[in-house]
Amino acid sequence: MTELQDTGERRRSADAPLSITALIDEETVQSIAQEAWSALVGEDEFLVPLPGGLPDDAVSSWVDVRGPWNGAVVITTGRSTAEQLSRELLKEHAPPVLDDEDIEDGLGELANVVGGNVKAVLPGPSALGLPEVGSAPAAGPDTCRVDLLWRGQSLTISVQGATGAPLDN
Amino acid sequence: MKILVADDSRVMRQIVIRTLRQAGYDDHDIVEAEDGADALAKVSSEKPDLVLSDWNMPNMTGI
Numbered sequence: 001m002t003e004l005q006d007t008g009e010r011r012r013s014a015d016a017p018l019s020i021t022a023l024i025d026e027e028t029v030q031s032i033a034q035e036a037w038s039a040l041v042g043e044d045e046f047l048v049p050l051p052g053g054l055p056d057d058a059v060s061s062w063v064d065v066r067g068p069w070n071g072a073v074v075i076t077t078g079r080s081t082a083e084q085l086s087r088e089l090l091k092e093h094a095p096p097v098l099d100d101e102d103i104e105d106g107l108g109e110l111a112n113v114v115g116g117n118v119k120a121v122l123p124g125p126s127a128l129g130l131p132e133v134g135s136a137p138a139a140g141p142d143t144c145r146v147d148l149l150w151r152g153q154s155l156t157i158s159v160q161g162a163t164g165a166p167l168d169n
Numbered sequence: 170m171k172i173l174v175a176d177d178s179r180v181m182r183q184i185v186i187r188t189l190r191q192a193g194y195d196d197h198d199i200v201e202a203e204d205g206a207d208a209l210a211k212v213s214s215e216k217p218d219l220v221l222s223d224w225n226m227p228n229m230t231g232i
Contacts, residue, residue: 040184089180091187102179109178112225128225130177 018069019142020159023122026146032117033148033157036110041088041150051147052154054078061107061133063115067126070162073115074137075107077155082107084151104133118159171198173217175208177226185221205229 030049037045055078062074077085086106087094095102108131119126139145142161149155172189176182182201189199200215202208206228212220222231 086180090183093183093187105178106180109180112178112181130225130227 017142017161018123020069020071020144020161021142023069024118024144024159026144028121029118029144029157029159030146030148032121033114033146036113036117037150040110040113041085045088045150047148047150047155049146050149052149054154054156055080059103059107059133060135060137061104061111061131062137063111063131064129065115065119065122065126066129067119067122068124069122069126071142071160072137072158072162073111073118074139074158074160075111075114075155076158077107077150078153079103081150081153081155084153085110108133114157170194170219171200171215171217173200173202173208173211173215173220173222175202175205175211175220175222175226175231177204177223179203181223189221205231 030047034047037047054076057079058076059079059082060074060076062072064072083098083103086098086103089106089109090102112128112131116128119128139158139160143158145156145158147154147156172194174182174185176185186199189197200211200217202211204226208220208222208231209229211217224231
């Protein structure tokens with residue numbers, strides 16, 4: 001009787017990491033972001049799908065997603081845009097001068113809500129990390145990115161695979 | 170009625186409280202907690218009638 005040889009081919013195929021571009025498209029990411037903006041920033045706040053240059057002081061917020069797909073959902077925008085967004089989130093409770101903690105909290109919560117809704121359209125049960133804020137994590141080739149304008153200011157949202165995700169900070 | 174709003178994000182707590190007020194819950198007593206451990210302590214000390222809690226928080230989850 002011939003013994004079957006385990007070449008590992010099938011196992012490798014089953015274990016191959018899922019590609020984000022096969023799981024979600026730019027239109028879905030934009031739609032999720034728009035829903036979050038309408039619910040949290042304001043009903044009349046719109047994200048326009050147009051590319052614009054990010055300023056040198058760009059800041060990112062992100063949440064990790066762990067499950068069948070591993071990666072991060074990252075929002076990147078200029079510091080002053082992040083401040084305006086946090087002010088809109090706080091509305092009448094916004095202090096005259098927002099400190100760094102408020103700005104990071106606001107941008108982090110937007111990543112949290114967008115990330116949670118991205119997680120909901122991915123296959124299988126996944127866990128969401130706590131929001132983090134800092135320099136934009138490097139994006140690998142497995143990235144679904146949308147370039148948007150909010151009130152004429154640039155903002156990008158990336159759903160990026162773990163290669164470029166800040167998983168073990 | 171006393172309502173405990175638990176979320177590690179101050180921004181999100183403000184959004185929840187604003188939403189409650191817009192929904193007509195503006196004359197209720199609202200207490201805030203900044204993480205799961207704080208929420209658990211305030212459930213004991215404040216004895217809220219309703220808890221609205223985030224799940225994913227540092228120190229202790231909302232669950």
